[in-house]
Amino acid sequence: MAVPTIALYASPPSSVCSSPYPCQINAHATYDFELNSRSSSTTSSSASSSQKPIVGGLSRLFSSPAVKHASFSGDREELGSLWHDRGDELKELGSSFCYTPSKYLAGSSTKRDQSPVSVLHGQVSCSSSPPMKITRERSGCDVGFQSSIHGSYRGGANGLFNGFVRNALGSCVDYDSPSFEVRRDGVDYGSSSVAVDELTFAMEDSFVEANYEPYAKELLLGAQSRHKIFCDDFVIKAFYEAEKAHRGQMRASGDPYLEHCVETAVLLAIIGANSSVVAAGLLHDSLDDSFLSYDYIFKTFGAGVADLVEGVSKLSQLSKLARENNTASKTVEADRLHTMFLAMADARAVLIKLADRLHNMITLDALPLVKQQRFAKETLQIFAPLANRLGISTWKEQLENLCFKHLNPDQHRHLSARLVESFDEAMIASAKEKLDKALTDEAISYHLHGRHKSLYSIHCKMSKYALPPSLPLSVTPTHGQAVFIKLIVTLIIIAAALAPALGSLKHELIVWKKLNMDQIHDIHGLRLIVEKKEDCYRALRVIQRLWSEVPGQFKDYITNPKFNGYRSLHTVVMGEGTVPLEVQIRTKEMHLQAEFGFAAHWRYKEGDCKHSSFVLQVVEWARWVITWQCETMSKDRPSIGCDDSIKPPCTFPTHSDGCPYSYKPHCGQDGPIFVIMIENDKMSVQEFPADSTVMDLLERAGRASSRWSAYGFPVKEELRPRLNRRPVHDATCKLKMGDVVELTPAIPDKSLSDYREEIQRMYEHGSATVSSTAPAVSGTVGRRS
Numbered sequence: 001m002a003v004p005t006i007a008l009y010a011s012p013p014s015s016v017c018s019s020p021y022p023c024q025i026n027a028h029a030t031y032d033f034e035l036n037s038r039s040s041s042t043t044s045s046s047a048s049s050s051q052k053p054i055v056g057g058l059s060r061l062f063s064s065p066a067v068k069h070a071s072f073s074g075d076r077e078e079l080g081s082l083w084h085d086r087g088d089e090l091k092e093l094g095s096s097f098c099y100t101p102s103k104y105l106a107g108s109s110t111k112r113d114q115s116p117v118s119v120l121h122g123q124v125s126c127s128s129s130p131p132m133k134i135t136r137e138r139s140g141c142d143v144g145f146q147s148s149i150h151g152s153y154r155g156g157a158n159g160l161f162n163g164f165v166r167n168a169l170g171s172c173v174d175y176d177s178p179s180f181e182v183r184r185d186g187v188d189y190g191s192s193s194v195a196v197d198e199l200t201f202a203m204e205d206s207f208v209e210a211n212y213e214p215y216a217k218e219l220l221l222g223a224q225s226r227h228k229i230f231c232d233d234f235v236i237k238a239f240y241e242a243e244k245a246h247r248g249q250m251r252a253s254g255d256p257y258l259e260h261c262v263e264t265a266v267l268l269a270i271i272g273a274n275s276s277v278v279a280a281g282l283l284h285d286s287l288d289d290s291f292l293s294y295d296y297i298f299k300t301f302g303a304g305v306a307d308l309v310e311g312v313s314k315l316s317q318l319s320k321l322a323r324e325n326n327t328a329s330k331t332v333e334a335d336r337l338h339t340m341f342l343a344m345a346d347a348r349a350v351l352i353k354l355a356d357r358l359h360n361m362i363t364l365d366a367l368p369l370v371k372q373q374r375f376a377k378e379t380l381q382i383f384a385p386l387a388n389r390l391g392i393s394t395w396k397e398q399l400e401n402l403c404f405k406h407l408n409p410d411q412h413r414h415l416s417a418r419l420v421e422s423f424d425e426a427m428i429a430s431a432k433e434k435l436d437k438a439l440t441d442e443a444i445s446y447h448l449h450g451r452h453k454s455l456y457s458i459h460c461k462m463s464k465y466a467l468p469p470s471l472p473l474s475v476t477p478t479h480g481q482a483v484f485i486k487l488i489v490t491l492i493i494i495a496a497a498l499a500p501a502l503g504s505l506k507h508e509l510i511v512w513k514k515l516n517m518d519q520i521h522d523i524h525g526l527r528l529i530v531e532k533k534e535d536c537y538r539a540l541r542v543i544q545r546l547w548s549e550v551p552g553q554f555k556d557y558i559t560n561p562k563f564n565g566y567r568s569l570h571t572v573v574m575g576e577g578t579v580p581l582e583v584q585i586r587t588k589e590m591h592l593q594a595e596f597g598f599a600a601h602w603r604y605k606e607g608d609c610k611h612s613s614f615v616l617q618v619v620e621w622a623r624w625v626i627t628w629q630c631e632t633m634s635k636d637r638p639s640i641g642c643d644d645s646i647k648p649p650c651t652f653p654t655h656s657d658g659c660p661y662s663y664k665p666h667c668g669q670d671g672p673i674f675v676i677m678i679e680n681d682k683m684s685v686q687e688f689p690a691d692s693t694v695m696d697l698l699e700r701a702g703r704a705s706s707r708w709s710a711y712g713f714p715v716k717e718e719l720r721p722r723l724n725r726r727p728v729h730d731a732t733c734k735l736k737m738g739d740v741v742e743l744t745p746a747i748p749d750k751s752l753s754d755y756r757e758e759i760q761r762m763y764e765h766g767s768a769t770v771s772s773t774a775p776a777v778s779g780t781v782g783r784r785s
C-alpha cells in the first residue's frame with residue numbers, strides 16, 4: 001500500500017493549510033477585514049446581512065457508539081463530560097444573539113478561517129468599502145519579524161518591544177522551524193538531536209486499517225467534515241496517537257475521552273491554528289493521562305508539538321493547584337497567575353489550554369454540582385480573563401456566558417429570556433446595509449462590523465452601575481463612588497432584614513440599583529473604521545442624516561481623548577424602529593491603539609488594575625504571537641479569491657516619553673518572575689526579581705513565618721524545599737517563571753503536637769509501632785529500653 005511520508009520543513013505554519021475549509025463551522029464568527037478599494041462594496045455588505053448563526057456546527061455529526069471500557073478514573077483536573085447537543089447550548093449561550101454573514105456560511109466555497117484576534121475584527125457581520133487597497137508589502141509582517149530579531153523592532157530606547165518582547169518574538173519566528181534546539185529543564189537537547197528528516201514517518205497499516213474502534217473513525221471523519229486541517233497527514237498522525245493513548249478511557253458522561261481531544265482540536269482549527277497547534281490540541285492530555293512520554297512525542301512530532309503538549313500539561317497542573325487552593329479568588333494572586341500563564345508558556349500552549357477549558361465548560365453538566373461551581377469560578381477568574389488578554393473575544397464571551405449559566409442559573413435564565421425577546425439582529429443587518437450604501441455614496445472608505453453585546457457583558461453592565469434614577473445616565477460613577485453606593489445599599493439591606501419596617505425601602509433600593517435593560521444603549525452596536533480623521537467626522541454626518549441621535553450620548557473622544565489615549569467618536573442613534581444602536585467611528589490607527597495600545601480593550605475591561613510594564617509587555621507579546629499565528633494562516637490561503645487578506649499588526653502604538661507604563665530598563669528581558677510557593681499545603685503566587693534563587697524564596701518564607709529566628713536568620717534547615725517535585729540540593733539555583741517550590745518542614749508545625757502525642761502513646765502503651773498517621777521523622781522511633 002502507499003506509504004505517505006511526512007517531513008517537517010522550515011516553512012511557515014500556514015503551509016499546510018493553504019486551501020479553503022469547505023465544511024468549517026464557526027460557532028462564533030469573528031471576521032477580519034482590511035481597508036479595500038471601492039467598487040464592489042455591495043457584495044460584501046449584502047452578503048454580511050441577516051444570516052442565522054451556524055451554532056449547530058459543533059453539534060454532534062454522528063453518534064458515538066457506546067464503548068465498553070472501564071471508566072477512566074485518573075485524578076487529573078479535567079473533567080469527564082456529558083456530550084450533549086452543543087448547538088443548543090451555544091445558541092442559548094450567546095450564539096442566539098449572533099449571526100453569520102452569508103459569504104462565510106458553511107459549505108461556501110469562499111469560506112475561510114477567521115482570526116479571533118484580528119486588528120480589524122468584528123464579531124457579527126462585516127463589510128468593507130473597496131476603495132484604497134493596502135497592499136501587504138514586505139515591510140509588513142515579514143520584515144517586521146526580521147527586524148524584531150536582529151535589532152530594535154520598533155526603534156527607540158524605550159520601545160515596547162525591547163528586551164523580553166524582542167526575545168519572545170524571536171521564538172515566535174522559530175515556531176515550526178525545524179531547528180529543534182530545545183532547552184528543557186536546563187538540558188540542551190542540541191540542535192541536531194532530532195534532525196528534520198528523522199521526523200519523517202510512515203502511516204502504519206494498523207492506522208489506516210483495522211485497529212481503530214469504529215467510533216474513532218467516525219470522530220475523525222466528523223472532524224474532517226468540519227475542518228480540512230484534519231485531512232493533513234501530520235494531524236491524522238496526531239489523531240492516531242491520541243486514539244492509542246486514550247483508548248478505553250471514558251469521560252464522566254460515558255463518552256470516549258478521544259472526543260474531548262478532537263473537540264479541543266476543532267476549536268483551535270476554527271480560529272485558524274496551524275497543524276502543529278491542532279496536533280498538540282489532539283495530544284494535549286496525553287502526557288498526564290496516558291503512557292505517552294515527552295520523548296515519544298518529541299521523536300514522533302518534533303519539539304514544536306512536544307513542547308506545546310508539555311506546556312499545556314504544566315498549565316493544567318498549575319490550574320489544578322490554584323483550584324485546590326482557591327488561589328484564583330484572591331485578586332492579586334489571580335493577576336499573577338494570569339501573567340505567569342502567559343509568560344511561562346508559549347502563548348499557543350495557553351491557546352490550547354483555553355480550547356480545552358472551553359470544551360470542558362461546554363460539557364460541564366456531566367459533573368456533580370460542586371465541581372461545576374468550582375470549575376466555573378476558576379474559569380471566570382482565570383481563563384476568561386486570559387482569553388480577553390489574548391484578544392480572543394469569542395472564546396471569552398462563551399466562557400463567561402457558560403460560567404454565568406452555572407454560577408447564576410436563575411439570573412441567566414431570566415436575562416436569556418429577555419434578550420431573546422429584545423435582541424434584534426435584523427435591525428443590525430439593515431442598519432449596516434443602509435450605512436454601507438450611504439458611505440459608498442459619499443466615497444468614504446470604511447470597514448464596518450456589527451456586534452451584539454453578550455449575555456454576561458449585559459449582566460455585568462446592569463449590575464455595575466448603581467445609579468439613582470434621578471441621575472442622568474451619562475453620568476457614570478467612578479469606581480470609588482460605585483463601591484460607596486454598593487456599600488450603602490448593602491447596609492440598608494442588612495438593616496431591612498433586622499427591621500421589617502425598612503422592608504419597602506429595601507425593595508426600592510434593589511429596584512433602584514439595577515440598570516434597566518432599556519438604559520443600556522450598546523446592546524446593538526456598529527463599529528466603523530475609516531482611513532483619516534476627517535473621515536470620522538464625515539461619516540458622523542452621514543450617520544446623523546440617516547438616523548436621529550439619542551440626546552446626551554454623543555462623545556467626541558477624538559477632540560478630547562480619554563486619559564488613556566483612547567480616541568473614537570461614539571454616538572447612539574435610534575436605528576430601525578425603537579432599538580438604540582451604538583455607533584463607534586475611528587481610524588485604523590485609533591483602532592490599533594484601542595486594541596493593542598495603552599487604551600487596549602482588555603485593560604479597559606479589567607478596570608482599574610494597575611499593571612506593571614512587564615505585564616503589559618507579556619500580554620502584548622502573547623496577543624501578537626497569537627494574532628500572527630492565526631492571521632498568517634489566513635494570509636496564505638489563495639482560495640479566498642482576493643489577495644488583501646489580513647495583515648498582522650506589526651507595529652504597536654508607541655508610548656509617549658515619560659509614560660509610566662512604557663518599557664523601563666529595570667523591567668527588561670529578565671523581568672520579574674512568578675513562582676508558585678506551597679507551604680504547609682497553602683499555595684501562593686510569589687513575584688521575585690530576576691535572578692532570584694531558591695535561597696531568596698526560603699528567606700522570604702522564613703521571614704514571614706515563625707521560623708525566622710530571634711537572631712534574624714531564617715531557620716532554613718527546617719524548610720526542605722522541593723523544586724518542581726524534586727529535592728533541592730543547591731539552594732543557590734535560580735528560579736524560573738512558573739517554578740513550583742514546595743516547602744515541607746522537617747517536622748511540620750501543625751503536626752508537632754500530634755507527633756508528641758503519638759510518642760506519648762507509644763510509651764504509655766508500650767507499643768513499638770508507629771501509627772501510619774504519625775508524621776515521618778528522620779530515623780526510627782523505637783521503644784526505649
Ligand SMILES: Nc1nc2c(ncn2[C@@H]2O[C@H](COP(=O)(O)OP(=O)(O)OP(=O)(O)O)[C@@H](O)[C@H]2O)c(=O)[nH]1
Nearest residue numbers: 476522555562564566570594595599600601602604
Ligand atoms: N479599547 C477601549 N475601548 C473603550 C474605552 N473607553 C470606551 N471604550 C468603548 O466605548 C464604549 C462606550 O464608551 P463610552 O461612550 O465612554 O460610554 P460610557 O460612558 O462608559 O458609558 P456606557 O456606554 O454606558 O458604558 C465602550 O463600551 C467600549 O467599547 C477605552 O479606554 N479603551
Ligand SMILES: Nc1ncnc2c1ncn2[C@@H]1O[C@H](COP(=O)(O)OP(=O)(O)OP(=O)(O)O)[C@@H](O)[C@H]1O
Nearest residue numbers: 393449450451453457461525526527582583584601
Ligand atoms: N459599537 C460597537 N460595535 C462593534 N463592536 C463593539 C462595539 N462596542 C464594543 N464592541 C466590541 O465588542 C466586544 C465586546 O464588548 P462588550 O460589549 O463586552 O464591552 P464594551 O462595549 O466594550 O464595554 P462596556 O460593557 O463597558 O460598555 C469588544 O471586542 C468590543 O471592542
